[in-house]
Amino acid sequence: MTETVPRPTLEAVAARAGVSRATVSRVVNGADGVTEPLAERVRQAVDELGYVPNRAARSLVTNRHDAIAVIVAEPESRVFADPFFARQLRGISKELTAHDNQLVLLLTEGRADHARVARYLAGGHVDGALVFSLHLDDPLPELIQRAGVPTVFGGRPGWSGGRDGVVYVDSDNRGGARDAVRHLLGLGRGRVAHITGALDQTSAVDRLDGFRDAVVDGDPRLVAEGDFTVAGGERAMRELLERCPDLDAVFAANDLTAAGALRVLREHGRRVPDDVAVVGFDDMLPFAEQTDPPLTTVRQDILEMGRLMARILLRGLDRTVRTHDTVGGDPAGVILPTTLVRRASA
Amino acid sequence: MTETVPRPTLEAVAARAGVSRATVSRVVNGADGVTEPLAERVRQAVDELGYVPNRAARSLVTNRHDAIAVIVAEPESRVFADPFFARQLRGISKELTAHDNQLVLLLTEGRADHARVARYLAGGHVDGALVFSLHLDDPLPELIQRAGVPTVFGGRPGWSGGRDGVVYVDSDNRGGARDAVRHLLGLGRGRVAHITGALDQTSAVDRLDGFRDAVVDGDPRLVAEGDFTVAGGERAMRELLERCPDLDAVFAANDLTAAGALRVLREHGRRVPDDVAVVGFDDMLPFAEQTDPPLTTVRQDILEMGRLMARILLRGLDRTVRTHDTVGGDPAGVILPTTLVRRASA
DNA sequence: CTGAAAGCGCTAACAG
DNA sequence: CTGTTAGCGCTTTCAG
Numbered sequence: 188m189t190e191t192v193p194r195p196t197l198e199a200v201a202a203r204a205g206v207s208r209a210t211v212s213r214v215v216n217g218a219d220g221v222t223e224p225l226a227e228r229v230r231q232a233v234d235e236l237g238y239v240p241n242r243a244a245r246s247l248v249t250n251r252h253d254a255i256a257v258i259v260a261e262p263e264s265r266v267f268a269d270p271f272f273a274r275q276l277r278g279i280s281k282e283l284t285a286h287d288n289q290l291v292l293l294l295t296e297g298r299a300d301h302a303r304v305a306r307y308l309a310g311g312h313v314d315g316a317l318v319f320s321l322h323l324d325d326p327l328p329e330l331i332q333r334a335g336v337p338t339v340f341g342g343r344p345g346w347s348g349g350r351d352g353v354v355y356v357d358s359d360n361r362g363g364a365r366d367a368v369r370h371l372l373g374l375g376r377g378r379v380a381h382i383t384g385a386l387d388q389t390s391a392v393d394r395l396d397g398f399r400d401a402v403v404d405g406d407p408r409l410v411a412e413g414d415f416t417v418a419g420g421e422r423a424m425r426e427l428l429e430r431c432p433d434l435d436a437v438f439a440a441n442d443l444t445a446a447g448a449l450r451v452l453r454e455h456g457r458r459v460p461d462d463v464a465v466v467g468f469d470d471m472l473p474f475a476e477q478t479d480p481p482l483t484t485v486r487q488d489i490l491e492m493g494r495l496m497a498r499i500l501l502r503g504l505d506r507t508v509r510t511h512d513t514v515g516g517d518p519a520g521v522i523l524p525t526t527l528v529r530r531a532s533a
Numbered sequence: 534m535t536e537t538v539p540r541p542t543l544e545a546v547a548a549r550a551g552v553s554r555a556t557v558s559r560v561v562n563g564a565d566g567v568t569e570p571l572a573e574r575v576r577q578a579v580d581e582l583g584y585v586p587n588r589a590a591r592s593l594v595t596n597r598h599d600a601i602a603v604i605v606a607e608p609e610s611r612v613f614a615d616p617f618f619a620r621q622l623r624g625i626s627k628e629l630t631a632h633d634n635q636l637v638l639l640l641t642e643g644r645a646d647h648a649r650v651a652r653y654l655a656g657g658h659v660d661g662a663l664v665f666s667l668h669l670d671d672p673l674p675e676l677i678q679r680a681g682v683p684t685v686f687g688g689r690p691g692w693s694g695g696r697d698g699v700v701y702v703d704s705d706n707r708g709g710a711r712d713a714v715r716h717l718l719g720l721g722r723g724r725v726a727h728i729t730g731a732l733d734q735t736s737a738v739d740r741l742d743g744f745r746d747a748v749v750d751g752d753p754r755l756v757a758e759g760d761f762t763v764a765g766g767e768r769a770m771r772e773l774l775e776r777c778p779d780l781d782a783v784f785a786a787n788d789l790t791a792a793g794a795l796r797v798l799r800e801h802g803r804r805v806p807d808d809v810a811v812v813g814f815d816d817m818l819p820f821a822e823q824t825d826p827p828l829t830t831v832r833q834d835i836l837e838m839g840r841l842m843a844r845i846l847l848r849g850l851d852r853t854v855r856t857h858d859t860v861g862g863d864p865a866g867v868i869l870p871t872t873l874v875r876r877a878s879a
Numbered sequence: 880c881t882g883a884a885a886g887c888g889c890t891a892a893c894a895g
Numbered sequence: 896c897t898g899t900t901a902g903c904g905c906t907t908t909c910a911g
Contacts, residue, residue, distance in 0.1 A: 280639075
């Protein structure tokens with residue numbers, strides 16, 4: 188393999204079709220103003236030669252790259268233990284592919300990489316960026332924002348209280364949490380506890396807020412801090428049981444946490460949902476269906492989140508080109524609805 | 534943000550440094566043959582202007598893109614439930630970054646995407662490809678191979694019995710399995726069972742082979758088929774216990790499977806390792822440390838695998854440029870060693 | 880509606 | 896050792 192056969196150029200196609208390069212270019216780019224018979228001849232030549240436009244040459248003149256950077260700023264641990272990120276990525280990939288954009292993946296591990304990313308972005312190698320910033324104190328998002336590249340964030344960035352021009356897509360964590368707790372309340376539960384997620388992430392904070400929306404003036408002892416893991420859920424559940432043996436429901440910040448809670452409840456001989464009702468968050472499949480009992484939980488559409496991030500960014504780019512407006516002019520946050528999925532645990 | 538300030542060109546740097554474009558180009562590309570004082574002046578100009586080379590322009594003339602495609606052909610399920618892939622990606626990313634190459638991620642979901650990937654590759658937008666083909670019958674690898682793009686595979690591809698020019702990096706699954714089982718044998722266990730992984734993946738097949746290397750002429754009833762999941766491990770363990778109540782050791786195809794086995798053994802009142810010794814595979818952390826008891830397992834260096842894949846590819850590309858040789862000329866498979874990590878379960 | 884020509888920013892001979 | 900020059904393949908005015 189590989190003696191790298193030189194690929195056909197516009198020139199070649201033009202020659203074959205008996206037209207000029209300009210005409211071929213027009214046809215290839217779907218510009219109108221070419222008579223059908225000619226266009227057809229060109230298309231045929233393209234097919235016969237297997238012509239594929241040279242992106243570099245095109246970029247050079249258009250100053251667009253049709254490439255989007257996806258930046259993941261995580262010390263590995265969470266992002267990847269986490270099937271969510273994968274789904275989101277898939278959603279992003281789908282959308283970018285549909286619009287013929289490349290997905291350039293940038294993984295960072297710490298401050299050392301920040302400079303590199305900033306440089307890369309400033310280098311103008313991509314048309315825009317999609318950024319996952321899971322932690323409240325992550326400095327990267329600010330840097331990126333300053334690099335002047337159109338950007339959409341995944342999840343509400345913690346560092347900007349809705350600052351100008353910060354565009355993000357997120358699930359309705361607060362609303363979902365509220366619904367979950369109200370569901371518990373509607374079941375007649377009067378002592379609803381909450382195990383939080385890692386509170387350095389906005390999603391955890393928002394879910395806690397949602398919990399508080401639903402149980403105003405709740406007993407503060409009914410809230411225990413978790414960290415989105417099974418182990419964290421177990422720990423918190425033990426705490427809660429000790430502090431408030433009379434609790435009759437638990438809203439866990441995610442399904443893993445709920446699974447931990449479930450296990451501890453069983454250990455303590457509490458029956459779910461009879462004695463204690465449990466609701467999770469995420470609807471992480473197949474996991475959520477396989478707990479014992481199957482988990483009632485709040486579903487978020489992760490794939491769609493990714494897709495939407497990409498779509499919003501791409502749309503913003505088009506606008507930029509046409510009107511010299513920026514993505515910043517868009518509505519800041521897009522919040523996707525969640526739905527409560529009832530199973531056996533509550 | 535964004536009124537897109539035109540970025541400085543070589544020309545600009547040249548003007549500022551009072552030299553020609555060629556000289557700047559030389560300095561920027563680290564070519565030698567520029568006197569130090571001049572070079573220094575150029576570097577300074579570069580800094581002051583914040584010059585970053587325009588990749589498109591460079592590609593156009595060099596016909597290199599400094600971009601590598603990472604192709605993941607998986608229906609999502611496994612790849613991402615799986616922290617491995619993430620680590621490998623990280624390893625790849627590190628290596629590519631170190632050599633200033635872009636990581637272009639291509640996710641595929643089925644036949645529909647194959648054509649797209651093939652077209653993309655044939656389009657010559659990347660210099661090489663890194664491919665994860667986990668299933669024996671995946672047609673994608675062949676397609677890719679045919680696209681004529683230098684490629685390195687992650688994991689032994691099932692479809693090619695060491696066919697010419699197929700370069701891959703893999704862990705020593707067979708050797709690791711053999712070591713694990715020998716360890717069990719060395720502990721004096723005489724009835725060693727094996728729970729396989731999903732046998733449509735070469736890693737599972739290789740581990741099974743390793744098992745058989747160690748226990749020649751073993752009782753076939755001591756092998757049960759799993760699927761790399763906890764649930765699969767539970768199921769298989771139950772089967773084994775029923776078929777061979779006298780077993781005194783289990784080698785599980787991975788840590789998740791081992792965890793499932795552990796749980797079932799406990800259910801059945803078998804003590805680990807006293808009654809039954811258990812060894813896993815992967816050393817998936819922190820998981821493997823947190824089972825009860827902590828798992829003795831075979832460690833593979835996943836990050837290094839990724840890194841090596843990238844390194845081999847990149848090295849091959851250099852060679853291609855210099856000698857018109859291809860990656861295909863390399864030794865076909867690179868196998869990374871595994872190490873047995875002793876914990877409490879065996 | 881189509882073609883000719885200029886030029887995007889860079890590298891790589893080739894001269895000097 | 897440094898500068899001059901000629902494109903790489905494409906889009907895009909501008910004429911015709």
